[in-house]
Amino acid sequence: MPSTLPSSIDAVETLLKEANYVADRSLATVLFLSLKMGRPLFLEGEAGVGKTEIAKVLADQLDRPLIRLQCYEGLDVSSAVYEWNYARQMIEIRLSEATETTDKKTLGQNIFSDEFLIKRPLLQALEDTGKGAPVLLIDELDRTDEPFEAYLLEVLSDFQITIPELGTIKAAEPPIVIITSNRTREIHDALKRRCLYHWVDYPDAEREKDIIRRKIPGADERLTAQIVAFVQKLREDPSLFKLPGIAESLDWTNALTELNTISLDPAVINDTLGVLLKYQDDIAKMQGSEAAEILTQINQELESSGDTAG
Amino acid sequence: MTPQADPVETANEAGTFAENILHFARTLRRAGLPVGPGRVIEALRAVECAGLQRRDDFYWTLHSVFVNRHDQWPLFDQAFHIFWKNPDILKKMMDMMLPTTYLDKVSGDEDEISKRLSQALAPDEAPDSDNDQENEEVEINAELTTSESELLQEKDFEDMSTEELEEAKKAMQSLKLPIREVRTRRLVARSSGNRIDMRRTLRAALRSGGATIPLRYRTNIKKHPPLVIMCDISGSMSQYSRMLLHFLHAITNDRDRVHTFVFGTRLTNITRYMRYRDVDEALDAVSEKVEDWSGGTRIGSTIEEFNKYWSRRVLGQGAVVLFISDGLDRDQADILGPEMERLHKSCRQLIWLNPLLRYDGFEPKARGIKAILPHVDIFRTVHNLQSLSDLSEILSQPDTNTDNTRRLIA
Numbered sequence: 001m002p003s004t005l006p007s008s009i010d011a012v013e014t015l016l017k018e019a020n021y022v023a024d025r026s027l028a029t030v031l032f033l034s035l036k037m038g039r040p041l042f043l044e045g046e047a048g049v050g051k052t053e054i055a056k057v058l059a060d061q062l063d064r065p066l067i068r069l070q071c072y073e074g075l076d077v078s079s080a081v082y083e084w085n086y087a088r089q090m091i092e093i094r095l096s097e098a099t100e101t102t103d104k105k106t107l108g109q110n111i112f113s114d115e116f117l118i119k120r121p122l123l124q125a126l127e128d129t130g131k132g133a134p135v136l137l138i139d140e141l142d143r144t145d146e147p148f149e150a151y152l153l154e155v156l157s158d159f160q161i162t163i164p165e166l167g168t169i170k171a172a173e174p175p176i177v178i179i180t181s182n183r184t185r186e187i188h189d190a191l192k193r194r195c196l197y198h199w200v201d202y203p204d205a206e207r208e209k210d211i212i213r214r215k216i217p218g219a220d221e222r223l224t225a226q227i228v229a230f231v232q233k234l235r236e237d238p239s240l241f242k243l244p245g246i247a248e249s250l251d252w253t254n255a256l257t258e259l260n261t262i263s264l265d266p267a268v269i270n271d272t273l274g275v276l277l278k279y280q281d282d283i284a285k286m287q288g289s290e291a292a293e294i295l296t297q298i299n300q301e302l303e304s305s306g307d308t309a310g
Numbered sequence: 311m312t313p314q315a316d317p318v319e320t321a322n323e324a325g326t327f328a329e330n331i332l333h334f335a336r337t338l339r340r341a342g343l344p345v346g347p348g349r350v351i352e353a354l355r356a357v358e359c360a361g362l363q364r365r366d367d368f369y370w371t372l373h374s375v376f377v378n379r380h381d382q383w384p385l386f387d388q389a390f391h392i393f394w395k396n397p398d399i400l401k402k403m404m405d406m407m408l409p410t411t412y413l414d415k416v417s418g419d420e421d422e423i424s425k426r427l428s429q430a431l432a433p434d435e436a437p438d439s440d441n442d443q444e445n446e447e448v449e450i451n452a453e454l455t456t457s458e459s460e461l462l463q464e465k466d467f468e469d470m471s472t473e474e475l476e477e478a479k480k481a482m483q484s485l486k487l488p489i490r491e492v493r494t495r496r497l498v499a500r501s502s503g504n505r506i507d508m509r510r511t512l513r514a515a516l517r518s519g520g521a522t523i524p525l526r527y528r529t530n531i532k533k534h535p536p537l538v539i540m541c542d543i544s545g546s547m548s549q550y551s552r553m554l555l556h557f558l559h560a561i562t563n564d565r566d567r568v569h570t571f572v573f574g575t576r577l578t579n580i581t582r583y584m585r586y587r588d589v590d591e592a593l594d595a596v597s598e599k600v601e602d603w604s605g606g607t608r609i610g611s612t613i614e615e616f617n618k619y620w621s622r623r624v625l626g627q628g629a630v631v632l633f634i635s636d637g638l639d640r641d642q643a644d645i646l647g648p649e650m651e652r653l654h655k656s657c658r659q660l661i662w663l664n665p666l667l668r669y670d671g672f673e674p675k676a677r678g679i680k681a682i683l684p685h686v687d688i689f690r691t692v693h694n695l696q697s698l699s700d701l702s703e704i705l706s707q708p709d710t711n712t713d714n715t716r717r718l719i720a
Contacts, residue, residue, distance in 0.1 A: 072495075073627070074495025076496060076497065084509060086512060090512070090523075097521075104516060104519045111516075142626065145494065145496060145627075146567075183623045184626030185624065185626045185627060241617070
């Protein structure tokens with residue numbers, strides 16, 4: 001496993017492919033730039049297009065530890081950066097009382113030392129792991145509130161964190177930062193300015209087939225072609241509220257494989273629509289004739305292109 | 311003033327000159343810049359120091375005194391060029407010309423000058439009678455006024471008068487839209503609260519060497535929920551959109567997390583333009599951006615578009631939606647109901663402001679209105695400044711009451 005950073009865009013593509021992550025050229029490019037320039041990568045896109053996966057694959061392939069900060073509303077310093085181990089500190093205070101060495105100053109220095117510190121993801125990411133800088137995944141940043149975003153801005157610009165009792169901790173080598181957002185709110189421009197931005201889109205048919213082949217090696221070729229064509233058609237439908245992502249295509253392939261389906265038919269589509277579409281309105285729209293129509297259409301297209309075997 | 315000027319002459323000149331600066335300052339003040347008497351004295355001093363050899367020196371000298379925010383600059387710039395129009399500025403001053411002589415010329419340059427300025431330069435004009443918001447007449451048979459053809463035109467915002475602006479501004483000062491604050495999950499140190507703040511507790515314990523442990527608390531911060539405004543700018547609403555945009559500008563700049571959309575036949579996000587501090591600049595930018603002023607209305611498809619492309623991006627944190635429209639829809643109302651329902655279910659509170667509601671005899675007969683009504687929490691009128699101030703009162707009330715809508719549905 002290489003621990004050095006890839007030296008070209010092609011190398012990035014290869015690196016991802018080895019881990020069965022099929023990225024398009026634009027993503028490979030921006031990822032390469034982010035590694036090369038040491039800038040955080042800001043990935044935005046619909047749910048289920050493989051944003052989080054990138055960080056995992058990257059950490060895997062570069063043989064770096066992956067540190068994940070899952071964001072949520074109300075995330076604060078004590079759960080994102082560090083926390084003192086209060087229980088231990090209490091015990092320490094009691095012990096020093098018992099042994100009657102209650103010199104306040106020494107006690108203070110003692111209980112606010114490294115061993116009483118609980119390190120949270122952001123602080124962990126600044127530490128040297130011996131394997132090179134870790135990959136820091138800040139997942140679903142849009143779920144936090146603005147104050148946290150502002151704090152993060154500070155961290156990402158200097159890669160240092162100040163703990164009043166201990167002083168400033170600075171990263172010897174800045175971590176590789178991947179930030180993802182589902183756009184449930186707009187992230188502030190100031191933060192985006194610090195990062196390289198990429199919108200992760202749904203894959204085209206070829207790439208999607210490739211992904212399914214790699215992730216579910218046992219899937220039937222013809223079925224895969226049908227599934228991909230069907231899902232691609234759904235994504236063209238402007239009336240759907242929530243389009244199926246790659247995660248849904250993979251789930252659906254798995255589901256159909258489990259049901260021993262060899263080829264799509266209207267009945268099986270109707271029964272399994274819930275794997276693909278997650279809104280009742282969308283399912284109601286697709287059920288019955290609509291799905292059958294799309295199926296006929298894609299079957300014709302597959303026939304005419306002779307693409308029955310992928 | 312040349313360095314070798316005779317002191318007596320200089321004094322005379324200075325008199326006129328001071329007067330001119332005074333007039334100029336007044337002009338700026340009327341146009342809305344915060345220029346007090348102190349500034350004028352300051353300006354005189356500054357000009358004296360800098361001298362009057364060059365026009366641009368003079369310009370920047372006055373600029374340094376009268377302008378203290380970047381967004382005031384365009385107004386100052388216009389005012390300066392109108393007021394000190396003649397490039398031979400020194401000669402003008404020697405001739406003791408008062409700026410009032412420029413006024414006739416000024417009013418001819420309508421396209422160049424913002425209305426605020428020309429009004430400011432012509433001070434003693436009676437206020438326009440058409441500014442009286444109270445007396446605005448709306449066509450009762452409004453169903454006929456939604457135009458059938460989409461009028462894609464650039465609406466000129468310049469006919470906003472100082473009078474109107476002042477009134478709007480005054481109203482805005484009292485209009486803080488105090489939408490009830492909601493508890494967030496973020497905690498903050500307080501003297502009493504619902505959780506123990508271990509960190510501060512320990513520090514306090516250390517002060518006594520651990521002999522006592524005085525408890526310190528944390529509690530949830532309260533915060534305004536985000537606000538999403540959707541304002542109808544179609545033909546039947548055109549009497550209001552102008553006034554409402556001022557209102558929107560004020561509340562956008564009053565707090566963070568406000569998103570503003572306008573719609574006629576299509577939906578436009580104007581949030582960024584509304585962030586310009588100066589209202590004229592903001593509205594200019596909006597008029598540049600928006601293409602369907604005073605056209606028809608397609609509420610149904612607009613809400614659909616919003617639900618699809620924006621709702622998940624701006625309603626994510628329990629937003630309150632202000633929906634400003636007369637509900638007169640050119641579309642078929644069959645998608646309007648379900649889409650409105652979806653909007654209602656994806657926000658904390660849906661408030662509908664409708665100018666038609668000012669009529670006592672108002673009944674929700676139009677299909678669009680009927681489709682929207684079941685899905686709003688609060689239904690209020692918005693046709694004058696009074697109703698806007700009432701609105702802030704409603705929004706600060708603790709619970710959503712739906713009495714109004716219920717009455718109308720029943």
